[in-house]
Amino acid sequence: MVSSKDVATQAGVSQATVSRVLNHPDRVQEKTRRKVEAAIEALKYVPNAHARSLVQDTTKLITLLSGPLYNPFFVETTSAIVTYANERGYQVNVQFVQDDELAEAYATAIQTKMAGMILSCVFLEDAIFEQLTHMSIPFITYNRKHARNEYFVEIDNVQAGYLAAKHLQDLGHTRIAFIGGSQKVSTFRDRFIGVQQALGELPQELIIHDTASKAEVFKAHAKLKTLSAPPTAIVCGADSIALEVMDVAYKERIQIPEELSIIGIDNVERSRHGAIELTTVGSISERNLGLVAIQELIKMIESEKKPCIQITESVKVFRRSTTQPC
């Protein structure tokens, strides 16, 4: 590995001067600068970011702990986060973590000195939260939040659940099911609360929580189908779930929306696809939640002042083709 010392020797200057050429080009004479730059070019020198961040105790690295990419919501947020961070000169360390893996993901992540952390996969009551808070670096959550979170970006999940259920109710549906994820997660909990605000207490047989994988969606759908009075409509706790329900339904030749109305929440890009046309609830602004979060995080990193950041975006129904009157 070629170091700044090698460059210095080659250029006939001291290592400090090389460093100055890189960091304060104005503080070094034109002629010297050119010599050094020539040496850098000749030796194909690239500064060592590890050494730099060691001495400066600062780094241009952000850790992203995202949910898994089989959920299209995380595809969009990850893409936005990484791209924006790169534009701003940050590298992004990405991990895709399943719900119960946060602790170990966190443990390995913090070994690397970083400028900030952005994550989605936190539980409402997550033991990891105290550690996060005691970290000296800024962190922000998007989509989900912790019970005592001070920095988060989300959509109005209660309202989203409410609007989704209301939409189906307004279409005349009375047997409405809910399929969602873990109630330990703020998102699903709040969305379910919203659903209940619209519909009142749902019969137990129409509520299915803890649906994380495709296989579980399959089971959930099978269970609903065999009910003596199957639902005519389903509120899905996330578009990712809705897409999987649609997959199962199509494969079983169930007509959507004729036999079954489906509404999701998140308004992911894919729900707009001509072959999908999923009715869903999403942010009015249609701003990417990940983008909002990374922008806020970088503000926090670069301005040092850290006021409490709590952004909750308003939502509305995006009506497409998977819902119709009962």
Next chain:
Amino acid sequence: MVSSKDVATQAGVSQATVSRVLNHPDRVQEKTRRKVEAAIEALKYVPNAHARSLVQDTTKLITLLSGPLYNPFFVETTSAIVTYANERGYQVNVQFVQDDELAEAYATAIQTKMAGMILSCVFLEDAIFEQLTHMSIPFITYNRKHARNEYFVEIDNVQAGYLAAKHLQDLGHTRIAFIGGSQKVSTFRDRFIGVQQALGELPQELIIHDTASKAEVFKAHAKLKTLSAPPTAIVCGADSIALEVMDVAYKERIQIPEELSIIGIDNVERSRHGAIELTTVGSISERNLGLVAIQELIKMIESEKKPCIQITESVKVFRRSTTQPC
């Protein structure tokens, strides 16, 4: 920041001993080890990965230069790569790079000392390639390759193009169009070669290259539609393009496959969705190309011996519902 020196003071030992507890626990006495571990716990010490990789000149970091996530192919590969690497104890630095941004992505990436690099976004004749080769670290490309690549993982793209075109031909189609990306890219070039092997020289009006964005797919489709003799079938150079063509077609109320047959290449997960059912060509083994690549890369990193790795997976047609007899 709490350092190993602080831990040493707290435990009443030297810094070297703390280091040994972490790296060679067997070389330190049981009693001492417990003292140190207690101190680590008490001070919530985490070793600084920068300092470590500085002194060891080694690091558990891999750089991934992926194509953009609006292409579902890259969603699947990125997911597989990051997850596998994490399991093996590596952090992954991710960048999503558009075709013409490779140079700058590369420039920022190499400032961080890394164990290896994995990338997809290279052109057949890419100037960056020489720099990559002269790097002392292992790198491997997946999906795409460079003209002089020694380490790559791909599917048999010529065969894929051939089979896709042949499939349509066998169904009786004669007006077959091709929509692909840049011919500077190995993937699209080879796939197009395969198409021509099956169909002979295509009429110029039925060939559309350089289709990278959704907007360009829209334009491509519009152009084909207004032809005096529009195509009855389209070979798409990638599933991502096929999905976008389907999107446009559905929105214009064009029946697929009744009015237009579509075949893609890649066999991405999404093409199996009940609402999509895209006929496509993909690897027989259905192994994730990204996974194969990262496994090979880590082998290269950890075993030092670096034979030439050139994996080309055989392909077959996955017949679904977007193609039918003319």
Next chain:
DNA sequence: TTGTGAAATGTATACGTATTCATTTGCGTA
């Protein structure tokens, strides 16, 4: 010419870790 101050450059040090080498400890044996 000489003195002065600013600009330019060099010297020395710190960051946190792993490791080599030197020193101490402790144990078994004579």
Next chain:
DNA sequence: TACGCAAATGAATACGTATACATTTCACAA
């Protein structure tokens, strides 16, 4: 008890960079 040897530990150093501080250079005025 004393000796020797292995095991355990400590002291010192290197990794590559940025910067505070010391030194040199240089232009300009007296």
